[in-house]
Amino acid sequence: EADIYQTPRYLVIGTGKKITLECSQTMGHDKMYWYQQDPGMELHLIHYSYGVNSTEKGDLSSESTVSRIRTEHFPLTLESARPSHTSQYLCASSEYEGRGGYNEQFFGPGTRLTVL
Amino acid sequence: GENVEQHPSTLSVQEGDSAVIKCTYSDSASNYFPWYKQELGKRPQLIIDIRSNVGEKKDQRIAVTLNKTAKHFSLHITETQPEDSAVYFCAASMGGSYIPTFGRGTSLIVHP
Numbered sequence: 001e002a003d004i005y006q007t008p009r010y011l012v013i014g015t016g017k018k019i020t021l022e023c024s025q026t027m028g029h030d031k032m033y034w035y036q037q038d039p040g041m042e043l044h045l046i047h048y049s050y051g052v053n054s055t056e057k058g059d060l061s062s063e064s065t066v067s068r069i070r071t072e073h074f075p076l077t078l079e080s081a082r083p084s085h086t087s088q089y090l091c092a093s094s095e096y097e098g099r100g101g102y103n104e105q106f107f108g109p110g111t112r113l114t115v116l
Numbered sequence: 117g118e119n120v121e122q123h124p125s126t127l128s129v130q131e132g133d134s135a136v137i138k139c140t141y142s143d144s145a146s147n148y149f150p151w152y153k154q155e156l157g158k159r160p161q162l163i164i165d166i167r168s169n170v171g172e173k174k175d176q177r178i179a180v181t182l183n184k185t186a187k188h189f190s191l192h193i194t195e196t197q198p199e200d201s202a203v204y205f206c207a208a209s210m211g212g213s214y215i216p217t218f219g220r221g222t223s224l225i226v227h228p
Contacts, residue, residue, distance in 0.1 A: 040221070041220075042205075042219075043218045045215070048214075048215060103148065103216065104150060
């Protein structure tokens with residue numbers, strides 16, 4: 001079944017550790033996104049990609065980096081985690097729908113990160 | 117850039133009542149307006165969307181209306197049920213940009 005997968009679902013780590021949050025989609029979408037969301041709160045776009053080898057920073061300043069080497073894979077890396085990075089991270093993807101460019105987004109289940 | 121305002125931030129209703137959530141946007145070039153529902157502990161999921169060439173769209177108990185002149189759009193839920201309790205996000209995007217701007221969300225609580 002076509003879907004978006006994120007691993008790990010939960011992660012508790014110590015300050016200063018390097019971590020990579022994985023996101024993969026089997027939907028065949030070109031566009032992928034990373035959002036940061038505190039529970040029940042607004043969605044903050046931190047990174048997005050239009051396709052392979054394309055990455056852009058979003059509205060929210062973030063110390064994370066992303067890569068897009070394969071269409072289906074969009075990992076997010078924190079070089080040195082801090083308590084302020086504690087949050088939920090949601091991956092999403094979308095596809096072009098005709099000339100209008102409408103773009104329903106499909107979200108992954110999220111990774112809940114806690115940095116001690 | 118685009119700016120989307122969403123109101124109210126919290127909405128509490130009795131089961132069977134109607135609920136209305138309103139959003140305004142700033143960029144007249146925006147032409148796609150989706151609504152997402154996020155249940156507690158779950159991922160956001162699209163429940164209904166509307167394009168700029170349509171004024172209203174219905175899907176069973178939910179409907180969305182769009183007023184392009186005033187640059188606002190609204191989500192209407194009739195005969196609310198406890199399972200409608202969730203956070204609802206509106207968004208606006210321009211064709212070709214693929215980067216939606218989200219509202220801050222509305223927490224809808226439906227009391228049995």
